[in-house]
Amino acid sequence: xxxxxxxxxxxxxxxxxxxxxxxxxxxxxxxxxxxxxxxxxxxxxxxxxxxxxxxxxxxxxxxxxxxxxxxxxxxxxxxxxxxxxxxxxxxxxxxxxxxxxxxxxxxxxxxxxxxxxxxxxxxxxxxxxxxxxxxxxxxxxxxxxxxxxxxxxxxxxxxxxxxxxxxxxxxxxxxxxxxxxxxxxxxxxxxxxxxxxxxxxxxxxxxxxxxxxxxxxxxxxxxxxxxxxxxxxxxxxxxxxxxxxxxxxxxxxxxxxxxxxxxxxxxxxxxxxxxxxxxxxxxxxxxxxxxxxxxxxxxxxxxxxxxxxxxxxxxxxxxxxxxxxxxxxxxxxxxxxxxxxxxxxxxxxxxxxxxxxxxxxxxxxxxxxxxxxxxxx
Numbered sequence: 001x002x003x004x005x006x007x008x009x010x011x012x013x014x015x016x017x018x019x020x021x022x023x024x025x026x027x028x029x030x031x032x033x034x035x036x037x038x039x040x041x042x043x044x045x046x047x048x049x050x051x052x053x054x055x056x057x058x059x060x061x062x063x064x065x066x067x068x069x070x071x072x073x074x075x076x077x078x079x080x081x082x083x084x085x086x087x088x089x090x091x092x093x094x095x096x097x098x099x100x101x102x103x104x105x106x107x108x109x110x111x112x113x114x115x116x117x118x119x120x121x122x123x124x125x126x127x128x129x130x131x132x133x134x135x136x137x138x139x140x141x142x143x144x145x146x147x148x149x150x151x152x153x154x155x156x157x158x159x160x161x162x163x164x165x166x167x168x169x170x171x172x173x174x175x176x177x178x179x180x181x182x183x184x185x186x187x188x189x190x191x192x193x194x195x196x197x198x199x200x201x202x203x204x205x206x207x208x209x210x211x212x213x214x215x216x217x218x219x220x221x222x223x224x225x226x227x228x229x230x231x232x233x234x235x236x237x238x239x240x241x242x243x244x245x246x247x248x249x250x251x252x253x254x255x256x257x258x259x260x261x262x263x264x265x266x267x268x269x270x271x272x273x274x275x276x277x278x279x280x281x282x283x284x285x286x287x288x289x290x291x292x293x294x295x296x297x298x299x300x301x302x303x304x305x306x307x308x309x310x311x312x313x314x315x316x317x318x319x320x321x322x323x324x325x326x327x328x329x330x331x332x333x334x335x336x337x338x339x340x341x342x343x344x345x346x347x348x349x350x351x352x353x354x355x356x357x358x359x360x361x362x363x364x365x366x367x368x369x370x371x372x373x374x375x376x377x
Contacts, residue, residue, distance in 0.1 A: 062368025259284035318359030330374030
């Protein structure tokens, strides 16, 4: 078991072309103005050229605080070991908006999902220049690209998955996942994983289902009952789906239970393994795989590693939480290095710990408020 040492090297460098203004959190007043204006407010801040051509790194999506409009995008250049904070604002002169949730790259473009601003910013993946905005969304979360003219966007509150044409940046329809007659917010959708001709979507908030969608008809064809509040999913090398359930919380109307991790056979839609954590107070988080997709990494209070053939939880974590607030988890698809975020007090700038595959700390990156998602280019 490894603990985070205070001697971890802190990397906080900026590109020579980055304005000094981009290194600091935007003033609250400006953030509120941008939040109230929706997705875009042009002509607000000075801009500097961004050039990521030939660079390999990871975009770090910093959620920011709800209604503050202080979300941001950071970029870590793996070769130069430089961190560029507020990179979107630096390139475009405008803040991102309210609650940046995820980022996905597709065909030279970056799609930055703005949860509470109800839109997706589309940017050039190398210059970060804004290309357009996908609007008419409710509470978008993740994007899955199926074809040149078809992408799916999961949603927390819409009770539907939105169909989007990436070429026109317009919504084209929905896949209904729930009705108003259902209690609470069933069925919200989060992660979207395609296996063969089916798409699996976890229904997280006040729910306990994995929805199965036919990728041709775009209809929900089945649902798989899992633990309470399936938070995140990943696919292993055998095309099995691994789900981590957070178990809900004590005062929840649907009750609560200890968090759990489950394996689903994607062909039979059956749960083939369930492992419960010990306490209802354990805090489950994100899950990822190594590049070979034969080892799982997941957060439950601490950071754990587990082989996909294991049938019980590891005795010890590979990295103890101590006083940190582990939030996001990502694995470099080439090197297998682990990126683990620390949200701290959820109000100040967060940190990202870069780790070896065995959990040994390499260095620490200073980023924005509530780092919640990683996107490797």
